[in-house]
Amino acid sequence: MSGQSLRGRTALVTGGGAGLGRASALALAREGADVALLDINGAAAEESAGLVARVGVRSLAVAVDVSDGAAMAMALAQVRERLGAPLVVFSNAGIGTPPALFEHETYEGWRRHFAVHVDGTFHTVHGCLPAMVQARWGRIVCTSSVAATMGIRGTVAYSAAKGALLGFVRSLALEYATKGITVNAVAPGFIDTAMFRAVGEDAVSQVEASIPMKRQGQPEDIAAAVAYLCAESGRYMTGQIISPNGGVWFP
Numbered sequence: 337m338s339g340q341s342l343r344g345r346t347a348l349v350t351g352g353g354a355g356l357g358r359a360s361a362l363a364l365a366r367e368g369a370d371v372a373l374l375d376i377n378g379a380a381a382e383e384s385a386g387l388v389a390r391v392g393v394r395s396l397a398v399a400v401d402v403s404d405g406a407a408m409a410m411a412l413a414q415v416r417e418r419l420g421a422p423l424v425v426f427s428n429a430g431i432g433t434p435p436a437l438f439e440h441e442t443y444e445g446w447r448r449h450f451a452v453h454v455d456g457t458f459h460t461v462h463g464c465l466p467a468m469v470q471a472r473w474g475r476i477v478c479t480s481s482v483a484a485t486m487g488i489r490g491t492v493a494y495s496a497a498k499g500a501l502l503g504f505v506r507s508l509a510l511e512y513a514t515k516g517i518t519v520n521a522v523a524p525g526f527i528d529t530a531m532f533r534a535v536g537e538d539a540v541s542q543v544e545a546s547i548p549m550k551r552q553g554q555p556e557d558i559a560a561a562v563a564y565l566c567a568e569s570g571r572y573m574t575g576q577i578i579s580p581n582g583g584v585w586f587p
C-alpha cells in the first residue's frame with residue numbers, strides 16, 4: 337500500500353525502536369506520514385528514525401518510558417513542536433515475560449504489564465486526542481494480542497493487560513465515532529521479533545507446529561494491517577480487532 341493518503345500528517349509510534357513498531361513506522365512513512373518514534377531504548381528509536389527518514393519523510397526519535405505520565409507529556413510536547421500534533425497514533429510499546437504459571441506471578445510483574453500496556457496507552461492516546469478532536473480527524477490503533485482473545489497458558493498478566501486494551505478500543509471507538517476519529521486494535525499472533533524469540537528456539541518450534549500455517553508471522557504482516565487502518569482505506573473501520581495470526585484464532 338502506498339497511496340500517500342497520510343502525506344502532511346504526523347504519526348506517532350510507541351515501541352517504535354524495534355519489531356512491529358519499526359515495521360509499522362516504515363509502512364506509515366510509505367503512506368506519506370512524518371513519524372515520531374517513541375521508545376524506552378533511545379538508540380533503537382534513533383536507528384528506526386534513520387530508516388524512516390530514508391523513505392523521504394521527516395522523523396523524530398524520543399527516548400521515553402510510556403508508563404511514565406510526566407515523561408510522556410514532555411515527549412508529546414516535543415513531538416508537537418518538531419513534527420506537529422500527531423493525528424495518527426499507534427500505541428504499541430510492550431513487554432513480554434518468560435512464561436510462568438499465575439501462582440508464580442508477582443504483584444510487581446502484574447503491575448508492570450498494566451503500567452506499560454494499559455497506562456502507557458492511556459498516556460499516549462489521552463495526550464494526543466485533543467488535537468484529533470480539534471482536527472475532527474484521527475486514527476488510533478493499539479496493539480493487543482491473541483493472548484487476550486484466545487488465552488495462552490503462562491501469560492495471565494500479559495493477557496489480562498492486552499484484554500483491557502480491547503475494552504478500551506471498543507468503548508473509545510463509540511465515543512468518537514461521529515468525530516472523524518477511528519479506534520481499532522491489532523491482535524497479532526506469533527510474530528518473529530525479539531519478544532517472541534526470547535521464549536527460546538524449542539518453544540518457537542513448538543508454537544510454529546501449532547499454527548495452522550505452520551510458521552510465525554513477520555512484523556510486516558502487522559504493519560500492513562496498521563497502515564490499512566490508518567490510511568484512507570480504513571475510514572469505515574472502528575472498534576475492530578484485526579488479527580494477523582496464521583489461523584491460530586478466529587471469532
Ligand SMILES: NC(=O)c1ccc[n+]([C@@H]2O[C@H](COP(=O)([O-])OP(=O)(O)OC[C@H]3O[C@@H](n4cnc5c(N)ncnc54)[C@H](O)[C@@H]3O)[C@@H](O)[C@H]2O)c1
Pocket residue numbers: 350351352353354355356357374375376377380400401402403428429430431432452479480481482523524525526527528529530531532
Ligand atoms: N511478537 C509477537 O509475537 C507479538 C504478539 C502479539 C502482540 N505483540 C505485541 O506487539 C508489541 C510490539 O512487540 P514486538 O513483538 O515488536 O517486540 P519488540 O521487543 O521487538 O519491541 C517492543 C519495543 O517496545 C519498547 N518498549 C518496551 N517497554 C517500553 C516502555 N515502557 N516504553 C517505551 N517503549 C518500550 C522496546 O524497547 C522495544 O523497542 C507489544 O505490545 C507486544 O506485546 C507481539
